[in-house]
Amino acid sequence: MMKLYGVIGDPIAQSMSPVMQGQEFQQLGIHAHYQPFHIKPKDLEDAVKGMKAIGVEGFNITSPHKTAIIPLIDKIDPLAEAIGAVNTVVREDDQFIGYNTDGEGFIKALQADWKEHFDNERVLIIGAGGAAKAIFYTLLSKGIVNIDICNRSVERAEKLILDCPYQGNSTSLSLSSAEAELGNYDLIIQTTSIGMYPDLSSSPISLDALRSDTFVSDIIYNPFETAILTGAKQKGAQIQNGLGMFVYQGALAFERWTGIMPDVERMANTVKKQLGGKIC
CATH class of the missing domain: 3.40.50.10860 (Leucine Dehydrogenase, chain A, domain 1)
Incomplete structure (x- = not known):
């Protein structure tokens, strides 16, 4: 049957x-x-x-x-x-x-495209919606604890951190603060819908301070390469879409x-x- x-x-x-x-x-x-x-x-x-x-x-x-x-x-x-x-x-x-399985799926993809172990890396999550929550909670549950969150509403990012039952070293940031501190991060995870059709040229943050050795991931996969990924690639960073x-x-x-x-x-x-x- x-x-x-x-x-x-x-x-x-x-x-x-x-x-x-x-x-x-x-x-x-x-x-x-x-x-x-x-x-x-x-x-x-x-x-x-x-x-x-x-x-x-x-x-x-x-x-x-x-x-x-x-x-x-x-x-x-x-x-x-x-x-x-x-x-x-x-x-x-x-x-x-x-x-x-959303957060664990993200981690598996990250390990396949970047590195197997990244426990000590500094992470920035852009966005504070459902996808950000799944990724944030799952990363913390696996022992990746140095994770900051930036969002248009800093209060929403702060709530996401405060409500999490897993312990970590996390700070909520405004988008402008995150842009200024971008060089401090080894991994940047873009979880918003910015960059999807029809706003294909839009990016949630400026990448002026991005380091060339930072890994940049965007959970969008249609288009395959969003504006933030194009910008990161132009600065020499390794990139990953959401596929x-x-x-x-x-x-x-x-x-x-x-x-x-x-x-x-x-x-x-x-x-x-x-x-x-x-x-x-």
């Missing part, structure tokens, strides 16, 4: 997960289907009950359901509970268990469902082919 997996969101047509995950099931000879489900917020509770009733083995969650789904599932992993968001659900017996994070978070979900770690490079190539070189 074919096993059923999927992804829920509103909207969902833009999701790259069905083609990426579906291709891996096929390549690995796993008799399974990965289905996108367009679920409106008002229907979320009924949808979760329905997915359990029809025997769905696991599913991903995208916007706007990552937080709203928490009270609707049976158990939640401690890190996902701390982050306050679930992006992966695994069926264990008759229970739905929630996880968050690796997206692929690894999906691969980690796949592993939780099947016990098999899929071919990450093949998954990345599947997404690139699906995007077809488009930048918006």
Whole structure:
């Protein structure tokens, strides 16, 4: 009997997960289907009950359901509970268990593209939204503690730091303060939507003080190279877009469902082919 997996969101047509995950099931000879489900917020509770009733083995969650789904599932992993968001659900017996693989996916991509160990590096996160929270909490949970956060609203960055249950050495900064201190950081992580279509020429901060040996990561992957990455590359810095994070978070979900770690490079190539070189 074919096993059923999927992804829920509103909207969902833009999701790259069905083609990426579906291709891996096929390549690995796993008799399974990965289905996108367009679920409106008002229907979320009924949808979760329905997915359990029809025997769905696991599913991903995208916007706007990552937080709203928490009270609707049976158990939640401690890190996902701390982050306050679930992006992966695994069926264990008759229970739905929630996880968050976003932060761990980011770390896996960073290790693949930069270095295996970066515990002592100084890190700056740009932004204080949901993606920043997942990355910040996961980095701290892994022992990377020298992490500052800059945001247009310094109060929001400060709240993110104060609310975190993991200990670290963190300061909240304004964007202008971060720009002035940019040379103090070894790793810069851009987590805002600035640089996506239609603002392809926009960058969240000035890179005038950027060191050439700093690693700059932007979690956006469409376009493949945002304005901040172009600017960083021009100053000699090593850069990374968000494709690796997206692929690894999906691969980690796949592993939780099947016990098999899929071919990450093949998954990345599947997404690139699906995007077809488009930048918006």
